[in-house]
Amino acid sequence: MPRNVDLICDISQISPIPLEAHFSCRAGEVLAVVGPSGGGKTTLLRMIAGLTLPQQGHIHCGDVLWFDAKQSISLTPQQRHIGYMPQNFGLFPHLSALDNVISGLDHVPKALRKQRAVDWLARVNLHGLPDRLPAQLSGGQRQRVALARALAREPAILLLDEPFSAVDRETRERLYIELARLKQQLSIPVVMVTHDIHEASLLADKMILISQGQMLQQGKPFEVLSHPNNEAVARQMGLRNIFDGQVVEQDIERNMTWFTLGDELIVSDSVPALTIGQSIRWVIPNQGIRFNAISSARLCKSLNKLEVLIESVLVMGESSRIIASVVGTGSMINADVPTHLVHKLALGAGMKTSIALKSEQIHILSNGRESSQH
Amino acid sequence: MFLRNIINTQFFYPLVRRLRAGGISLLCAVIGLVGFSSVSVASDAPAIAAAASIQFAITEIARRFQQQTGLSVRISYGSSGNFVTQIKHGAPFEMMLSADEVYINQLHQAGFTQDEGVIYAIGRLALAAPKGSALILDSDLVGLTQLIEDGKLSRFAIANPDHAPYGESARDVLKAKGLWDALQPSLILGENAAQAAQFTISGSTQGGILALSLVLTPEFTKRGDYVVIPDALYHPINQRMALMPHASATTERFYHYMQSPAAQEILTQFGFNLPKTVTEKGD
Amino acid sequence: MDWQALWLSVKLSCFTVILLIPLAIIVGRWLAYRQFKGKSWLEALIMVPLVLPPTVIGYYLLVGLGNQSVIGQWVEQLTGQQLVFHFSGLVIASIIVNIPFAVQPIQRAFETIPMDIRDAAACCGMSRLRIFFRVELPMIWPGVLTAMVLCFSHVLGEFGVVLMLGGNIAGETKTISIAIYDSVQAFDFDSAGMMSLVLLLFAVSALALTTSMSKRLGGHNSASQR
Numbered sequence: 001m002p003r004n005v006d007l008i009c010d011i012s013q014i015s016p017i018p019l020e021a022h023f024s025c026r027a028g029e030v031l032a033v034v035g036p037s038g039g040g041k042t043t044l045l046r047m048i049a050g051l052t053l054p055q056q057g058h059i060h061c062g063d064v065l066w067f068d069a070k071q072s073i074s075l076t077p078q079q080r081h082i083g084y085m086p087q088n089f090g091l092f093p094h095l096s097a098l099d100n101v102i103s104g105l106d107h108v109p110k111a112l113r114k115q116r117a118v119d120w121l122a123r124v125n126l127h128g129l130p131d132r133l134p135a136q137l138s139g140g141q142r143q144r145v146a147l148a149r150a151l152a153r154e155p156a157i158l159l160l161d162e163p164f165s166a167v168d169r170e171t172r173e174r175l176y177i178e179l180a181r182l183k184q185q186l187s188i189p190v191v192m193v194t195h196d197i198h199e200a201s202l203l204a205d206k207m208i209l210i211s212q213g214q215m216l217q218q219g220k221p222f223e224v225l226s227h228p229n230n231e232a233v234a235r236q237m238g239l240r241n242i243f244d245g246q247v248v249e250q251d252i253e254r255n256m257t258w259f260t261l262g263d264e265l266i267v268s269d270s271v272p273a274l275t276i277g278q279s280i281r282w283v284i285p286n287q288g289i290r291f292n293a294i295s296s297a298r299l300c301k302s303l304n305k306l307e308v309l310i311e312s313v314l315v316m317g318e319s320s321r322i323i324a325s326v327v328g329t330g331s332m333i334n335a336d337v338p339t340h341l342v343h344k345l346a347l348g349a350g351m352k353t354s355i356a357l358k359s360e361q362i363h364i365l366s367n368g369r370e371s372s373q374h
Numbered sequence: 375m376f377l378r379n380i381i382n383t384q385f386f387y388p389l390v391r392r393l394r395a396g397g398i399s400l401l402c403a404v405i406g407l408v409g410f411s412s413v414s415v416a417s418d419a420p421a422i423a424a425a426a427s428i429q430f431a432i433t434e435i436a437r438r439f440q441q442q443t444g445l446s447v448r449i450s451y452g453s454s455g456n457f458v459t460q461i462k463h464g465a466p467f468e469m470m471l472s473a474d475e476v477y478i479n480q481l482h483q484a485g486f487t488q489d490e491g492v493i494y495a496i497g498r499l500a501l502a503a504p505k506g507s508a509l510i511l512d513s514d515l516v517g518l519t520q521l522i523e524d525g526k527l528s529r530f531a532i533a534n535p536d537h538a539p540y541g542e543s544a545r546d547v548l549k550a551k552g553l554w555d556a557l558q559p560s561l562i563l564g565e566n567a568a569q570a571a572q573f574t575i576s577g578s579t580q581g582g583i584l585a586l587s588l589v590l591t592p593e594f595t596k597r598g599d600y601v602v603i604p605d606a607l608y609h610p611i612n613q614r615m616a617l618m619p620h621a622s623a624t625t626e627r628f629y630h631y632m633q634s635p636a637a638q639e640i641l642t643q644f645g646f647n648l649p650k651t652v653t654e655k656g657d
Numbered sequence: 658m659d660w661q662a663l664w665l666s667v668k669l670s671c672f673t674v675i676l677l678i679p680l681a682i683i684v685g686r687w688l689a690y691r692q693f694k695g696k697s698w699l700e701a702l703i704m705v706p707l708v709l710p711p712t713v714i715g716y717y718l719l720v721g722l723g724n725q726s727v728i729g730q731w732v733e734q735l736t737g738q739q740l741v742f743h744f745s746g747l748v749i750a751s752i753i754v755n756i757p758f759a760v761q762p763i764q765r766a767f768e769t770i771p772m773d774i775r776d777a778a779a780c781c782g783m784s785r786l787r788i789f790f791r792v793e794l795p796m797i798w799p800g801v802l803t804a805m806v807l808c809f810s811h812v813l814g815e816f817g818v819v820l821m822l823g824g825n826i827a828g829e830t831k832t833i834s835i836a837i838y839d840s841v842q843a844f845d846f847d848s849a850g851m852m853s854l855v856l857l858l859f860a861v862s863a864l865a866l867t868t869s870m871s872k873r874l875g876g877h878n879s880a881s882q883r
Binding site for chain 3: 421423426429430448450451452456457459460462463464465466467568569571572575591593594597
Binding site: 046049050051076077078081082083084085086087088089090091092093094103104106107146149150153159 | 783
């Protein structure tokens with residue numbers, strides 16, 4: 001695979017839809033573009049591909065300038081030499097799988113095209129089906145053909161639009177592994193649009209969060225998940241447990257902040273610059289809520305014990321959703337607990353029990369109550 | 375099977391590609407062909423416009439003409455009004471035989487004819503009905519009056535008085551007999567004299583007032599009956615013809631042939647009156 | 658049975674289809690892919706020949722292309738022949754009158770091509786022309802076929818425009834529909850019936866042939882659309 005080039009993208013526009021994004025994706029890196037539907041993710045991808053033009057900004061790929069609004073430069077998708085996999089794969093319905101892949105091989109001498117296409121199909125693990133029409137292939141097979149076609153181009157970058165959304169769960173799991181394997185072999189930037197944060201966490205080295213055309217945060221998926229910039233990001237990332245609090249004390253040296261949740265005192269490892277008495281919003285991810293810490297009688301400083309009254313337990317297969325109110329505060333906790341644990345601890349509605357919040361997982365959102373001020 | 379093989383991917387696209395290569399040149403060739411070819415075989419036989427109402431008589435006269443002189447003409451039958459418009463916009467007719475005088479006069483005023491032309495025949499009217507119709511035919515239109523008063527007349531055809539001379543005269547007749555208003559609800563207007571005749575014998579009307587020359591033909595008498603309407607009931611239908619400025623020698627000969635005794639005999643056979651002053655103008 | 662008139666009609670239909678369809682493909686594609694202000698007005702304008710009476714269209718064409726018009730005089734200067742009352746004029750008139758029959762089905766066919774496919778084709782590196790021949794044309798082929806059939810049959814039956822613009826001149830502009838009319842006017846019902854039957858058989862077989870071809874081609878397309 002040629003070209004160890006990086007993608008740099010700085011674009012903004014106001015109409016027809018507002019969109020603002022500034023990021024880069026290095027060669028060999030997978031960048032996930034995450035966000036709710038209609039937020040501008042696909043538009044962004046199409047801008048990188050050259051299928052639509054942003055109003056302002058510029059896009060570079062290595063040394064090549066792909067788009068610059070000021071200089072009125074814009075390369076066509078053909079000139080940008082990209083691999084693009086649209087959401088529904090975009091396979092040409094009247095051509096066989098082999099012919100579909102051959103469509104991406106215009107840069108190869110005619111005599112070599114067929115063999116090259118066969119090789120690419122083998123490389124994406126699609127054997128023995130070259131003459132089938134797309135209608136005769138399964139979802140996962142179609143996806144591989146589309147991928148082979150995109151890669152056959154030997155592109156400078158690879159763009160994937162919700163590559164796994166049209167595929168069933170089992171195939172999706174297999175494809176995750178394939179893409180992870182492929183990632184190691186490719187040394188080109190890969191930009192992947194997805195609305196599934198879990199997928200982003202599995203596959204991406206870096207992610208950006210786009211909502212309503214605004215880039216809310218970028219960074220490693222784990223980072224964004226554990227340290228969301230603000231409440232909007234937290235909600236986008238699926239974090240449900242966001243609460244108010246008031247700062248009581250801070251100890252910067254020991255990395256500790258104390259604040260109140262109603263009458264309870266909570267301690268956190270997060271130490272942004274705060275003043276005593278300041279109102280804050282804070283968030284804790286699901287992994288930070290422990291139900292079975294109660295069984296061990298050990299107490300250490302990192303545990304924040306809270307009494308809760310379980311309002312409901314909703315069993316959903318292997319995982320159960322527990323909604324409980326924190327006694328004395330009126331705040332509601334939303335937690336996903338493995339069903340076997342629910343049974344083991346005999347948790348049920350109307351029951352009072354204790355939970356612990358892991359201090360290292362508690363994250364204080366910056367700007368305090370910014371969500372209500374917007 | 376064969377078609378499927380053609381459409382088969384392997385064949386189709388190379389074929390299309392080759393077609394495309396020749397496509398542009400094909401297109402040019404086609405346009406050239408259309409634009410520059412004179413596709414008509416009979417471009418030597420001059421085009422003549424004639425009113426639809428005189429077609430049987432004129433066809434016969436043209437046939438005799440060809441027998442006698444070996445020359446042929448291409449006659450297009452239609453509505454005189456349309457012909458006037460077409461001639462004004464470049465229709466290649468070399469001569470026009472109208473069913474009245476108005477249209478020839480129009481063309482003459484506008485400078486499209488050599489001169490004011492001549493009256494070649496005087497048209498006459500007939501009251502006609504399809505076989506089996508309830509209408510009793512008589513030259514005083516008593517039967518028609520009766521049918522109307524009995525309320526049994528549902529449809530009656532004439533040519534459109536607004537632009538067909540035979541229709542105008544039919545209106546004269548009906549007004550003279552005081553039947554015009556009573557007939558309004560049942561009146562069917564043919565676009566020209568021939569269409570009025572059409573309506574009459576098709577069985578969809580009980581009768582009509584038509585051009586006598588159309589009614590005298592065997593094709594008509596097979597399917598309908600008629601009676602001649604007295605000339606006194608309507609203004610004479612003077613039918614005029616004229617030559618266009620670019621008329622060829624053949625057409626001029628035909629023009630003169632139309633005024634010859636041979637032609638006049640045919641015209642009389644077809645129920646036309648002859649103009650008394652045929653030698654005063656033209657020939 | 659006026660074979661000359663039938664031949665003239667068939668020739669007219671063929672020329673119209675050959676010239677109109679490529680034009681309709683270009684226009685249909687442009688309309689399908691572009692959004693712009695006034696697009697609905699333009700689409701309505703394209704539909705106009707459907708709602709105007711043919712004789713009216715014929716009259717306006719006569720005025721616009723005849724020897725009193727700029728275009729007519731220019732053509733006469735250039736080629737020594739007129740457009741009106743000439744086969745070439747009929748071809749032009751047929752093209753204009755059949756624009757809605759050609760553009761509509763083709764435009765709809767282009768509109769059904771999913772955006773994903775067009776995007777993928779562009780990103781495969783194919784030039785616009787190549788995308789058209791390799792991807793778009795095979796996918797819109799049923800629409801093109803429909804347009805061809807509609808235009809062909811419509812031209813075969815054209816009357817008002819041909820009469821007005823053609824002048825019913827045998828061997829030049831007397832098409833079979835006019836020949837049938839003439840026969841009826843001359844009470845020659847046998848001849849009229851014969852010609853009508855021939856025309857009917859011709860049109861029906863053309864329609865049946867293209868419908869069956871369209872099914873074969875459309876078959877593997879429709880099954881694969883998600």
